[in-house]
Structures are given as structure tokens and as C-alpha cells.
Amino acid sequence: MTAAQPSRLQFGAFVMNTGSHMQHGLWRHPEAKQHTFDDVNLWVDLAKTLERGRFDTIFFADVVGVYGGAGASFDVNAREGMQLPSNDPSMLLSALAISTEHLGLAFTSSILQEHPFTFARKISTIDHASGGRVGWNIVTSFLENAARNYGLDRLVEHDERYAWAEEYVAVVGKLWEGSWDDGALLADKASGVFADPTKVHRIDHVGERYRVEGPHLSSPSPQRSPLLFQAGSSGAGKAFAADYAEVQFMMAPSIEAARASAESTRALVAETGRDPRDVKFWQAMSFIVGSTEEEAKRIEAEYDELLSADAFLAHSNLGTDQATGKPIDPDTPLKDVETQGGHSMLEALKALSPDREPTVRDLAKLTAKLRGRVVGTPEQIADHLAEWRAAGIDGINVANWMIPRSYEVFVDEVMPVLQDRGLAQREYAPGTLREKLFGAEPTLPETHPLRAYRGAFAGR
């Protein structure tokens, strides 16, 4: 008898509606097309390629401000196209929904950028339009400039942002789960009743930041609540994930770190009363593929030539003092840099150089390594991914060097090897994104806290 095969990995394509998302400088490569991101056809064609390769989702990152401290110069950001300019990912989803049949459509939206009433309606609309394929990456925004773009004096303190997210999620959850009962929508021409008014309810939310009466203006979409993604590995971040996330997105510096992080979050999930199997863990990773190891290394060297240290530094959000906007001395140890930003990023950087304190100057180089770069033949990549799967990681969010080339190569050369080894799906499962990823019901499972809003507003 052979040992039990691990179940397959899930795959996302980690992209951003901008010219330079993570692997800065690569947009200058002759084959790169990410600089044409304003053209919707770039995304439609990419989505079709991903569906051909049986990717589970396209996954859009997003931020709503420029990196750098308050009032800092954004010259580097603009010059390097480092997430400036960028477009709203949510506006692409209708086009992607009608050009694909199965691909999950996940996007990032911050609690800062949109009132939860408007956001809930937007999600329901696109979940209806896509037949239940929408995912929401819940983020709280870590950029000073983003806070100032939405009228705040400064970035809200780290743990307080998660408290804000709790209320935001409660409002949208009440609208998605509680405002309309099952069977409320009739659209019955014979009786002339469109919706049964006894089954449509106000939510009467009154909280610290929001007052929302309801009812939700959209009827329940196939998933009701979108598939909920979350990234962030601080204590508050993990507690939030344990409560709400269905997929936790990680950028762990090693397999061991990823395993430990996932295990600790799973334990927290169990404490909340949810089933730990209801949360998947996806790791960000990028691939440089060659038909031989030598060829892969040659391509790696070619890409490294194009990397922009300036843009990496600007992206780290640590190149300038958050309070004054002045540049930080490059020899400053990272531990001395005051930040309200990502704790997980700092932890990961420290883990990469355990013998000494990394400095700001080290950051660009470290960042390229940190972002899970795997270089090799399709077989070597499959060997590597098998190790991640064996460590309990459920999915890989594939970052790119070039759009669309990185995904074309992955789909044509790596996916077939993964499929042969049972590490990737050959066909899509039917149903909504949630059904495809969990093999369960289209809506949130009974034990998810947002499910408690079902039926909670009867009589209103």
C-alpha cells in the first residue's frame, strides 16, 4: 500500500492593478506587459489563462495611498511606478466575471475606503453577477497617506484598526446574512409579489463608528458573504483571522515558520468554536522556471539585473520616518524604526538574518529573498511545493515577475507536473468559490460568527 497522497494545493494569482506591485523594476523587461494595466484586456486575457491552468482565484492586492511617512516625497513611487499609478481592482471584476466561468475573483478592500453599507451592496452585486465567485481580502490600511486621504489626522493605532475592522465586519455581516431571509425573493409574476416583505429586515446597527438602519438593498447573492481572506500575523491580526478568515494569506519566511504560524492560528480558531478545517492557509510565492536548473538560474540573474533597490526601499514603508517624512539613515537597525505598519514584515526580516540586526540598507536585498522566490525546473518546483503541502499549507498565492508571462509559464510548464502528482486540480469542482475551495455549502458554515446574524432581525 502506498502512503496517502496529500490533497491538492489551491492556487491564487497574486496581482495588483498597477505597473509595479512587488518585484520592482521588472516592468522594464522587454516581455513584461504590466505597464499596460490600464487596459482591461490585459486582465481579461490573464483571467482566461488562469482558468485554462485551473487556478482557483485571481487575487488583487490594493492600497489606498502612497507608501512613505506622512508628507513624504513620492518621487520614487512615481518614477518607479511603485503602486503609483494604480487602479481600483473591484471595477475590473464585472469584466472578469463575464470572461470566465470558474475562476474565483478575490480583491482587497480596506475598511478605510468605503462605507460598509455601500461596500456590502457592491459585493452582493458582483457575487450575483459572477455566480458566487467573489472573495474579499479584509485589510485595515497601514499607510499614513491612506489615512489622510480619508480625512483622518493620522493612521489609527495598530490594534485599534482591528477593533474598527470588527465593527465593519459586523455591519456587512448583518447586511449579507441577516437582512434577508432565505426565500424572501419571489419575483413571482402570477402573484405580483417581488419580495416577501415579512422576510426582509432592517438591521438597526448602532456602533462606535457606524449607524446603519438597513435593509440591505441587494437580495442574498449565491454566497451571501463573500469568501473572506485576511493577511496579518500580529497577535491582533491572528485573533481577527481566527474569528473571521476563511483563508489566511501569509508571507512566511520559511516552511517551518509557515507551519508554526498556521498551527498557532488553527489553535486560536478552535478556541473560537469554529472548525480549524474551515480556515485555509495560503503562502505567497514567486517562481522562476527553466527547463534546466542552469537555465532557471540564468533567468534569475537576468531578473536580478532589473530589480530596483529604490523601489523596494520605498515599498518597505521604512525608508522614511513615519512621523516626519524625512529619510531614515540607511544604517539604522530596523528594530529602531518606529512603525505602525506591518509587524509581520519586521518579524520576517529578523528571521532572515538571525546573526545580526538587519538595517534599513539591507532591506531591498532581504525583501527579494523574503518573498518566497523559488528557482528551478518544473519538477524541482513541484518537489518544493510538495514540502509546503506536507507542512499543512493549503494554497499558494503566486506572485509574478511579469504579467502575463509568469502565469503563462506556470500554467504551461509547472501546472501539468503538479497535476500529475495530485498537487493541483485538473478540473474545477462545481458551484461557488466557497464550494470549490471547501467542498461544502455555498454560504458560510454554521459555526462562523457572521452566521449568528441569520434570523436575528426577524420582525424588524
Ligand SMILES: Cc1cc2nc3c(=O)[nH]c(=O)nc-3n(C[C@H](O)[C@H](O)[C@H](O)COP(=O)(O)O)c2cc1C
Ligand atoms: C501576504 C500579505 C498581503 C497583504 N496584502 C495587503 C494589501 O493588498 N493591502 C493592504 O492594505 N494590506 C495588505 N497587507 C497588510 C495586512 O493587511 C496588515 O495590515 C499587515 O500585515 C499588518 O498586520 P499585522 O501587524 O497583523 O501583521 C498584506 C499583508 C500580508 C502579510
